[in-house]
Amino acid sequence: MGNATKTTRINRTITVDFQDKATYWHLLSDGHAFVEFVVAFLLALGFQLSHKATCPGGGGCLTRHSHYARVRLGGLTIWRIQCTACKAVFTVLPHCVLRYRCMGPAVARQALLATHGGLSLAWCAVMCNISPMALYRLICALGHQSVVTVLTRCQLPLPGYLLADEKHSHCLTDRVYLPTLVSGRVLWHLGYSASKSAAAFTASYGDFQRAALQVEPSYCVRGALTDGFDSTTQVGVSAPVRQGLRSKFHTLLHRCRQRTSLRVVALGQRLRHFADYIATTVGADHGERVRHWFQNKKAGWYTVLADPRMPAMSTLLDQAHNAIDRKLFMMKGFHHPSGSQAVFLTGLAHLYNLIPYQRRALHAGQCGVEVEGGCLPTHDWMLNLQILTSGGFR
Numbered sequence: 001m002g003n004a005t006k007t008t009r010i011n012r013t014i015t016v017d018f019q020d021k022a023t024y025w026h027l028l029s030d031g032h033a034f035v036e037f038v039v040a041f042l043l044a045l046g047f048q049l050s051h052k053a054t055c056p057g058g059g060g061c062l063t064r065h066s067h068y069a070r071v072r073l074g075g076l077t078i079w080r081i082q083c084t085a086c087k088a089v090f091t092v093l094p095h096c097v098l099r100y101r102c103m104g105p106a107v108a109r110q111a112l113l114a115t116h117g118g119l120s121l122a123w124c125a126v127m128c129n130i131s132p133m134a135l136y137r138l139i140c141a142l143g144h145q146s147v148v149t150v151l152t153r154c155q156l157p158l159p160g161y162l163l164a165d166e167k168h169s170h171c172l173t174d175r176v177y178l179p180t181l182v183s184g185r186v187l188w189h190l191g192y193s194a195s196k197s198a199a200a201f202t203a204s205y206g207d208f209q210r211a212a213l214q215v216e217p218s219y220c221v222r223g224a225l226t227d228g229f230d231s232t233t234q235v236g237v238s239a240p241v242r243q244g245l246r247s248k249f250h251t252l253l254h255r256c257r258q259r260t261s262l263r264v265v266a267l268g269q270r271l272r273h274f275a276d277y278i279a280t281t282v283g284a285d286h287g288e289r290v291r292h293w294f295q296n297k298k299a300g301w302y303t304v305l306a307d308p309r310m311p312a313m314s315t316l317l318d319q320a321h322n323a324i325d326r327k328l329f330m331m332k333g334f335h336h337p338s339g340s341q342a343v344f345l346t347g348l349a350h351l352y353n354l355i356p357y358q359r360r361a362l363h364a365g366q367c368g369v370e371v372e373g374g375c376l377p378t379h380d381w382m383l384n385l386q387i388l389t390s391g392g393f394r
């Protein structure tokens with residue numbers, strides 16, 4: 001404390017795929033070949049290193065800078081390379097090493113896969129012979145890069161159309177909310193909020209907006225479908241009644257969407273009928289509340305019906321939510337109020353986007369990013385995770 005000149009160290013670590021350990025050992029003895037290999041790898045990826053702001057255009061020339069030994073990895077030598085123009089130093093981690101971790105990628109791969117599959121952190125840790133806290137920290141380490149950063153590194157365009165909803169969850173005994181943005185099979189935002197207020201959700205979605213604007217200053221969402229019938233919890237209809245109404249309501253929206261002509265007129269008519277139906281079956285005051293709720297939401301639904309590219313069904317969002325919910329339920333013991341929930345959840349979002357679907361699933365062997373048309377650095381999801389969440393890229 002009291003050190004006014006304290007600067008935060010920028011993480012300029014990059015993971016490089018050296019194919020096998022023998023190649024890496026071989027290159028360690030030849031500085032020139034080492035730098036050439038790294039440069040060729042970066043060219044193939046198409047990523048730019050994060051030089052200092054003062055670096056002249058072109059990024060200067062890379063040279064071998066210094067090395068250190070990882071004692072915990074049996075004295076493995078790690079090289080640093082430096083830009084001759086701006087003096088920025090990049091740590092080059094070979095594919096067989098995780099940043100700051102003594103855990104090898106093979107162990108991490110098993111543990112992350114089991115976590116993603118819904119096994120508790122504690123059980124994953126037992127199976128892989130690591131501490132649950134080490135696994136928790138590993139997921140947090142991945143979560144330091146934002147979802148937008150990682151997805152745009154996969155060349156996915158920023159989403160024009162989004163599904164947005166807040167998943168209700170628990171942090172020990174507190175109710176918490178996870179504001180979520182989904183486009184197709186990819187999670188673009190998974191936030192954390194202890195407050196249910198619209199302001200808190202707006203702030204969380206604002207994180208996505210800010211990250212997106214950094215990538216593309218002119219970015220704006222063309223359409224977002226927010227909540228379905230579930231948000232009628234505030235309307236005061238009891239849960240079982242709401243469930244019944246929910247399916248009726250979804251059928252109503254779906255039918256209107258299928259009618260290409262007169263869709264908008266049909267929706268207005270049907271909403272009125274639906275509110276009347278609630279008034280007669282559940283009670284006049286409920287009918288009035290639902291009518292009021294329709295008034296607030298109608299504009300959004302009209303947008304859905306008017307633009308055929310708008311996602312009308314929230315199935316994929318529900319799937320994402322269920323997958324995340326299973327994991328949060330399984331990590332109860334680590335879900336403590338002073339934990340780094342936002343970072344942990346971002347880590348989980350990366351797993352959701354980058355771990356391939358199982359053998360028997362639709363799109364088996366592909367991950368969400370691939371299904372949505374993104375490009376991945378390698379065929380290995382764990383290595384992709386290591387490379388894409390590296391801090392040394394612009």
Ligand SMILES: [Zn+2]
Pocket residue numbers: 051052055056059060083084085086087088
């Ligand atoms: Zn530079």
